[in-house]
Amino acid sequence: MPESSRRQIFVTRELPGSALERLGQAHDVSVWPHRSPPTAAELLENVAGCDGLLTLLSDGIDEEVMQAAGAGLKVISNYAVGYNNIDLEAASRRGIRVGNTPDVLTDATADLAVTLLLGAARRVREASQEVSSGDWQTWEPAGLLGRELSGRTLGVIGMGRIGTAMAKRMVGGWNMKLLYTARSDRPKVDESLGGRRVELAELLRQSDFVSIHVALCDETRHLIDEAALAEMKSTAVLVNTARGEIIDQDALVRSLRDGGIFAAGLDVTTPEPLPPSHPLVKSPNALILPHIGSATDTARHEMAEIAVDNVLAGLNGQDLRCEVNLA
């Protein structure tokens, strides 16, 4: 590509695979070299004069960052399907296109939701701890009793791509009955998986397992609060692979402690990382993972390819391969 058409791109972290090399052949790319994200001040400094940004879910991209980049900023490509870290209204006002990486991480994330559901239901954290601490005495008839899955009811909050993939696994594999919340009816889900769309309160009251798959937005922040947790069965297991802020975490700590629900399996928390001293980390019935839903080699490589395609298209003024609707 001629020197004059090369644009300036800031990438907030190294990515797996060779996608960034492809970007570097076409444009001048600067990659944040550290394992930790840039601070807000470092972000402002590094975006100055950039035409494109390739960002992670841990980077807060607000109007100040867009302003710091300057009038040439054409595209923000998020290396994630979720884009709650980006101020979409500000991007729309400034005519900046926003991209994300859907679909290629759906299976990986649904698999992890199943992992958390099984792990929390069968008390894998406590069981593993018993072995590593030397507390395991003997095989006990009533030792570490967990919850059975087969034939029970799964409640999926947010029947989008990942929610549907999770439901398929649980209905197909464990013959579960399916309830879900969604903004509109899903006749195909009802037909193929025997699902039934219900209000959130009914889903919480009737489900043995509840799995959260909605995007984080004003409407869903603290959707699962004290009152919602109080609706759930004391034997229920709650799984969250969406975003930490969808749950009121203080209320969850109390519910897990007081027997309000049986257990929780969480891939996402507030904040991330959660300090080891946090009461949730200390809760024996909370199985917590460090936001690894999409962490398979296949998914993360494909995400990188899409994120780079999105930058390239945005710089050329074309529709992005996966574009977030800013309307």
Ligand SMILES: NC(=O)C1=CN([C@@H]2O[C@H](COP(=O)(O)OP(=O)(O)OC[C@H]3O[C@@H](n4cnc5c(N)ncnc54)[C@H](O)[C@@H]3O)[C@@H](O)[C@H]2O)C=CC1
């Ligand atoms: N743990 C991880 O590593 C990962 C987490 N995620 C999270 O999972 C979320 C879902 O991803 P996808 O399924 O690909 O997105 P999606 O857009 O296909 O699904 C979200 C669904 O939630 C629905 N929804 C939104 N607000 C709702 C509400 N108030 N009540 C009921 N339904 C509502 C939407 O209509 C949509 O169907 C992402 O936004 C992201 O936050 C995604 C990938 C990996």
Ligand SMILES: O=C(O)C(=O)CO
């Ligand atoms: O894609 C996302 O939204 C994630 O949380 C990580 O892949």
